[in-house]
Amino acid sequence: MDDSDMRTEDLIKALDADARDKAMPLGKAWWLAVGVAVAIAAVVFFATIGPRPDIMPAMHTMRFMSKFVFTLVLAASAFALIRALSVPGASTGRRMAWMLAAPLLVVLAVVLELFVVPEADWGKRLIGSNMMICMSFIPLIGIGPLAVFLGMLRYGAPTRPVLAGAVAGLLAGGLAATFYAAHCFDDSPLFVATWYTVAIAFLTLLGAIGGRLFVRW
Template sequence: MRTEDLIKALDADVRSKAMPLGSAWRMAVAVAAVVAAAVFWLTIGPRPDLMVAMHTMRFLSKFVFTIALGVSAFGLIRALSSPGAPTARATAWMALAPALVGVAVILELFAVPRAEWGTRLVGSNMMICMAFIPLIGLGPLAVFLWVLRHGAPTRPVLAGAVAGLLAGGLSATFYAAHCFDDSPLFVATWYTLAVVILTGLGALGGRFFVRW
């Protein structure tokens, strides 16, 4: 059987599932959000001054970054889970979150004295960040890997890694409501490293649980 015929057969199989893949992904995001919210509220919860912090641009910008990551990863993983689906546009959108963070970091470097750069980068909660973004994201990652098995990704390791990025964007969004470090330097460093952990776990999950 030629590769093109195999892809068409896989695509037909995906479309014949009891639940359409698009519906499965929407349900998965809803379930993952509930799981992430439960872990968040049962462990660290929001920061005490949340209502005050919500009036500051630095605090709100964190959600712009994390939501941009989650939305772009969602678009890409939906494409990757369907054989033969175009991925170029969705892949290009993955540059949005890093670009936004990069612009914010540059603006902060211009606005903040050089002597404060190290303090802003290290922050006060880097170990909590590194621990809880992966912790909050583990449940959602498991949900997303399960949906990938419902589809037929031709690049399971890549699809698993994007599942980790999606879980990371979701978990980082919840964690941002707890985090006292609102500096883009902190977010660019420690949020990124925490999401990379989930990305690596997702790639491993794709390698061992999603392949067909």
């Protein structure tokens, strides 16, 4: 091992020790951050658009509930990954693989939708009726949680700040999309796969930029 490798390893160990020596353990701090982020998202959601009026009967339909499966799986897998990324030297391979779960679920739902919906209706299902609202309110609901998660990354010591910031955006996007799904009248997987993805991708880009600018060591 040459001197540069030794210096890098020593730096990672020092960062790891610093992350573990915080006033609050990093693992507990992340759970607190998620609680704060959920509270912020809830305030924005209920102060602006709120749930759809027919949410109770909608909850008995598979299309409506499938939206939450996608958003919650995305949020859960991003949370597991970002916790690992905030600790230098932590293993991330398996957690990275779990990030494929939400996209695969959406692809499966889209394929099933294409089988059961007439081809003439595909375009209508994809465009929906709330495209602009979706692309506006998911980022609006998620921007506060994203700021919380970027702050948590500074509390830790990520060695890949751009990646960590992008995952923070995915986590904020999954959380925001979960709230927005309770308002959204477009339940088609075609709509979710397209416009939810665009809105979450915007938060992911913001997170990556935030990681590059604010989460550095």
